[in-house]
Amino acid sequence: MSLSKAKIKLIRSLDQKKYRKEHQLFVAEGPKLVDELIGYFNCKLLVATQDWIQEHSNYHTEELILATQDELSKASALKTPQQVIALFEQPQYEIDNKAMQHSLCLALDGVQDPGNLGTIIRLADWFGIEHIYCSQDTVDIYNTKTIQATMGGLARVKIHYTSLTEIIKQNPNIPIYGTFLDGENIYDKQLEQKGLIIMGNEGKGISDELQELVSHKLYIPNYPMNKESAESLNVAIATAIVCSEFRRQASI
Amino acid sequence: MSLSKAKIKLIRSLDQKKYRKEHQLFVAEGPKLVDELIGYFNCKLLVATQDWIQEHSNYHTEELILATQDELSKASALKTPQQVIALFEQPQYEIDNKAMQHSLCLALDGVQDPGNLGTIIRLADWFGIEHIYCSQDTVDIYNTKTIQATMGGLARVKIHYTSLTEIIKQNPNIPIYGTFLDGENIYDKQLEQKGLIIMGNEGKGISDELQELVSHKLYIPNYPMNKESAESLNVAIATAIVCSEFRRQASI
Structure with missing residues (x-):
């Protein structure tokens, strides 16, 4: 069976959140990512070249379509499509709202x-952070660019869209961390291996409402310290440095 | 003077490395980035809306064109163009090949x-790293996406395309660091505040030739340690964690 126009249209429509939501599907591309995810999510459709199919024997999919590289390109969101495109069902799970009581x-x-x-999902996976809570105005996890950047971290990290205020209020007396320009030097601060680390929007940082709920304000020092020039770090970079420092302290 | 088709064509052509090289120019967009760069690089052309011009009085440019938001959109590489597009001259400077003897x-x-x-340029700026040496096959620094992601770091960090093998050989007995899966735990390793940290290609890591020149192999531990699942970190993320750990050790 070859790749129909209707299937190409379906796959391309999933670039838009509206259709991802309607179909409850997401797209992953390329052999490495698809290999990572195929054991974890229900695969509805695989569009793959002969090469990919020959190298893979042990996988489950509801539908498999053999495609030429040319057909794959028509369905792909990538500049250089590779061997396989998969449509997975969006997982449905109850997120553990109390996880921060015993883990970071x-x-x-x-x-x-x-x-x-x-x-951030990829690095959370690296640093053994299993739960990420996202405010409702955070970008959609099933965005194709997000999925590609997770490098399979999605298989192990659980993401939940919720009210961050609510979830913090459900967990009183738990350390709530955030990064601020007037926070305490993170390298000098004793960090617990549980609680919640809040990271803010790229331009605006953490919202006023949430700032009030932060119990421990942290600061990533620049170098040489207190210079005025370099003004900020990218949010994924700051998340990485914070998580690395938490885990470093766990090892000493 | 309004924005001519020829000027739009020139600006758009600078999306391509070939034309950036030919004209020795690069593009920066948006008030924040342009403000950061305008004191550091020679500005050949500013295309700006009335709003931007009213808010800025003290800047130097060889040519200024007042544009409507609509005209700006035609010249912009961004989805949501903002107020100003600048063409800067690519700086010409001799890079200090010996900087690693006294700085990181x-x-x-x-x-x-x-x-x-x-x-990486943005975080190098944060961590006070003044010199970045790039192999000739590293992506072009003047790529518009790169420039936008630097957030002005380009004004303070110097980038030099060169043979990494050569530059290392010019600096014997200097610590050469790199990250490897079989390296030493970076948190336990005493790090010097000078030398060279090599970061590799996104897929292939550090080339074989350079691996042999690394004197200190480092490893960023995952958590819990030695788990098999999460397989790697994005190169910018790994660079951030390594630089943070170097600078943390400088402060103790």
């Missing part, structure tokens, strides 16, 4: 860039 | 993603 969790307050969100 | 420097071995390069 992340909250994203209005992160807008799909690549930043994907990169 | 970065080397990028074939980094391909323009966003990654821009993000």
